[in-house]
Amino acid sequence: MSKVKLTCFADEISSDLDEQLDVLEQEGMKYLELRGVWGKNVLELNEDELNQIQAVLQKRGFRISSIASPIGKYLITDPFEPQLEALDKATYAAQFFETPYIRIFSYRLPEGGSVEAYRDEVLHRLKQLTEAASRSGVILILENDSNLYGSTDDCCLDILAHCDSKHMRAAFDPGNYVMNNVQPMRDAYPKISPYTDYVHIKDAVQEPRQFVPAGVGEGQLEELLVKLKERQYDGFLSVEPHLKPYLPEASDSERVITAIRALKGLLEKVDQDWE
Numbered sequence: 625m626s627k628v629k630l631t632c633f634a635d636e637i638s639s640d641l642d643e644q645l646d647v648l649e650q651e652g653m654k655y656l657e658l659r660g661v662w663g664k665n666v667l668e669l670n671e672d673e674l675n676q677i678q679a680v681l682q683k684r685g686f687r688i689s690s691i692a693s694p695i696g697k698y699l700i701t702d703p704f705e706p707q708l709e710a711l712d713k714a715t716y717a718a719q720f721f722e723t724p725y726i727r728i729f730s731y732r733l734p735e736g737g738s739v740e741a742y743r744d745e746v747l748h749r750l751k752q753l754t755e756a757a758s759r760s761g762v763i764l765i766l767e768n769d770s771n772l773y774g775s776t777d778d779c780c781l782d783i784l785a786h787c788d789s790k791h792m793r794a795a796f797d798p799g800n801y802v803m804n805n806v807q808p809m810r811d812a813y814p815k816i817s818p819y820t821d822y823v824h825i826k827d828a829v830q831e832p833r834q835f836v837p838a839g840v841g842e843g844q845l846e847e848l849l850v851k852l853k854e855r856q857y858d859g860f861l862s863v864e865p866h867l868k869p870y871l872p873e874a875s876d877s878e879r880v881i882t883a884i885r886a887l888k889g890l891l892e893k894v895d896q897d898w899e
Contacts, residue, residue, distance in 0.1 A: 799826025
């Protein structure tokens with residue numbers, strides 16, 4: 625049986641790297657998303673800091689699953705050149721930590737702007753990013769986040785089909801689909817699954833509108849895990865809790881532990897091994 629790999633947006637635990645790793649180690653995990661450490665975004669880290677991180681990871685037996693960049697989480701009317709420069713930094717970090725994956729987004733539209741009005745520019749930019757990724761041998765994983773061009777399944781599919789490359793794939797996020805009134809398994813998964821190389825584990829409810837632990841909400845996480853098992857998916861399941869509204873009195877580490885254990889419970893329920 626194939627095993628999935630569990631990873632986590634560990635900066636939701638703490639800005640301190642050792643505290644991040646302590647919690648993940650406690651939960652038996654050996655991978656993490658590199659998004660933020662020591663109060664800095666991954667793309668702001670200098671060479672010395674990257675070396676420090678690598679030394680700690682190697683000492684403690686951890687690996688980076690992806691570079692969780694903010695590329696594409698900008699207005700589509702902002703200049704594009706800085707995004708290409710950001711991709712160069714993200715690519716360097718990905719190669720440094722020996723992961724192929726760089727998380728990206730699909731651009732915010734101006735207030736009142738229509739999807740149709742900005743479609744060509746969004747696709748043009750993402751195609752250029754894909755071509756740059758192809759030259760560097762990295763893989764962009766597109767998150768279907770809210771308030772962006774690719775917030776819905778149809779717009780996500782539009783991007784993925786247009787780029788049509790093994791260097792532009794989907795980071796399937798069921799919780800984000802719920803937040804955008806898309807049924808994750810009925811509507812999104814049949815369209816996006818052929819492009820899915822990575823999965824973000826977020827669940828959500830629409831009333832009250834908030835993220836919740838896996839299996840608690842409307843994200844159909846158990847059904848998703850069954851489908852992934854059927855296709856013998858052995859990639860990453862990345863826990864991204866966002867549980868502060870759901871557990872307002874808990875500590876950051878308690879929220880992350882709750883999210884991780886909820887996923888583990890679902891994996892046990894569907895008889896899916898993990899590492």
